[in-house]
Amino acid sequence: MAGILIKDLQKIYDNGYHAVKDANLEIRDREFMVLVGPSGCGKTTTLRMIAGLEDISGGEIRIGERRLNEVAPKDRDIAMVFQSYALYPHMSVYENMAFALRLRKMPKPEIHAKVMEAAKMLSLGNQLEKLPKQLSGGQRQRVALGRAIVRQPKAFLFDEPLSNLDAKLRGEMRYELKSLQTRLATTAVYVTHDQIEAMTLGDRITVMSVGEIQQVAPPTVVYEFPYNRFVASFIGTPPMNFVTGKLVREGDTWSCEMAKGQRFTLGMKERGKLAENLGKDVVLGVRPEHLHAPQVAPAGCAVCPMKVDVVEHMGDHQYIYLLLDGVEDTVIMKAPPQVKAAPGDIMPVHLDTAAGHLFAGTHEHAPNITLPAGFPRQQ
Ligand SMILES: Nc1ncnc2c1ncn2[C@@H]1O[C@H](COP(=O)(O)OP(=O)(O)OP(=O)(O)O)[C@@H](O)[C@H]1O
Numbered sequence: 001m002a003g004i005l006i007k008d009l010q011k012i013y014d015n016g017y018h019a020v021k022d023a024n025l026e027i028r029d030r031e032f033m034v035l036v037g038p039s040g041c042g043k044t045t046t047l048r049m050i051a052g053l054e055d056i057s058g059g060e061i062r063i064g065e066r067r068l069n070e071v072a073p074k075d076r077d078i079a080m081v082f083q084s085y086a087l088y089p090h091m092s093v094y095e096n097m098a099f100a101l102r103l104r105k106m107p108k109p110e111i112h113a114k115v116m117e118a119a120k121m122l123s124l125g126n127q128l129e130k131l132p133k134q135l136s137g138g139q140r141q142r143v144a145l146g147r148a149i150v151r152q153p154k155a156f157l158f159d160e161p162l163s164n165l166d167a168k169l170r171g172e173m174r175y176e177l178k179s180l181q182t183r184l185a186t187t188a189v190y191v192t193h194d195q196i197e198a199m200t201l202g203d204r205i206t207v208m209s210v211g212e213i214q215q216v217a218p219p220t221v222v223y224e225f226p227y228n229r230f231v232a233s234f235i236g237t238p239p240m241n242f243v244t245g246k247l248v249r250e251g252d253t254w255s256c257e258m259a260k261g262q263r264f265t266l267g268m269k270e271r272g273k274l275a276e277n278l279g280k281d282v283v284l285g286v287r288p289e290h291l292h293a294p295q296v297a298p299a300g301c302a303v304c305p306m307k308v309d310v311v312e313h314m315g316d317h318q319y320i321y322l323l324l325d326g327v328e329d330t331v332i333m334k335a336p337p338q339v340k341a342a343p344g345d346i347m348p349v350h351l352d353t354a355a356g357h358l359f360a361g362t363h364e365h366a367p368n369i370t371l372p373a374g375f376p377r378q379q
């Protein structure tokens with residue numbers, strides 16, 4: 001058992017592309033760490049450097065007390081599970097799981113015990129004689145997991161292991177992985193671009209964008225206290241709503257004033273870095289669950305009329321897409337099913353701005369200026 005320490009890690013590919021920039025990250029012993037971010041942000045590159053499949057251009061990786069930079073992949077005691085299961089097609093499920101142990105010249109009875117234990121854990125007990133092609137996608141992925149488990153590595157690395165599965169199976173495997181992690185209690189780094197997987201599986205989440213770490217924190221912290229606009233927009237479905245305006249103040253009341261003169265009072269006392277952004281362009285971010293129809297709104301919201309564009313009924317809730325004069329994108333409200341709304345209606349929308357966030361400037365990585373002073377990027 002061991003944690004993984006990543007220090008000032010760099011990856012510059014031969015063509016000069018800087019894929020990972022100054023990454024610093026501590027993955028704790030037995031922690032399930034999820035690396036999440038859009039395509040091309042450097043997730044796989046980071047994982048492959050930990051596994052030793054990719055050279056490190058700068059910095060250091062340690063597992064426990066041991067510096068890994070110069071250690072060959074096979075000696076790192078790390079098991080990697082890929083999106084493509086990479087099973088040996090001509091070997092049975094049993095042989096696939098036993099293979100790595102045979103290479104290590106482990107005695108047969110010991111191999112048998114380990115394979116049977118993993119098979120039981122993964123409900124593969126009655127599939128052991130089958131070839132990979134006779135299995136479903138979910139079963140194949142379980143065999144790939146089993147192959148990693150029998151090796152009892154110091155750490156597991158997962159690169160989008162569920163992305164070839166259909167939505168239902170993904171959900172089931174997500175649950176299985178989580179319960180497996182609890183039983184195995186081994187350090188794991190799990191790469192995905194699916195933020196639902198990130199939120200549900202991670203003890204902590206590392207959000208990456210363009211080769212840089214944006215925030216590291218438990219899922220609920222990332223959701224409630226996004227460090228910058230990128231994190232705010234990437235975590236949460238449907239995504240956070242953003243409107244651009246100017247930060248103004250009358251007496252004790254702070255507001256975001258829009259191009260068309262609408263004002264959203266912010267319902268927040270002076271905090272974070274509000275004062276130094278007075279009179280400047282800001283982006284107000286409010287999640288769909290913090291927009292309310294008048295009949296279900298809590299007290300103290302900012303109110304602004306918007307036009308209903310589309311209504312999506314989801315059963316126990318609905319998403320109402322709204323148009324706001326002067327704002328290009330639709331604004332999304334999550335509403336309980338009893339709220340009546342039809343396309344074309346004008347609705348006085350109540351925004352719980354006290355639960356919202358303000359970002360300094362309009363760029364993609366604009367910092368969140370409503371976080372408490374000294375709020376750490378990594379925790
Ligand atoms: N061998 C290579 N040579 C040059 N550039 C590369 C190489 N491999 C990857 N890259 C670039 O490095 C960046 C990061 O790639 P990486 O595979 O780590 O992304 P990722 O976050 O895993 O994305 P995805 O979600 O699509 O798998 C990308 O812009 C990619 O084009």
Ligand SMILES: [Mg+2]
Nearest residue numbers: 043044045159
């Ligand atoms: Mg990848």
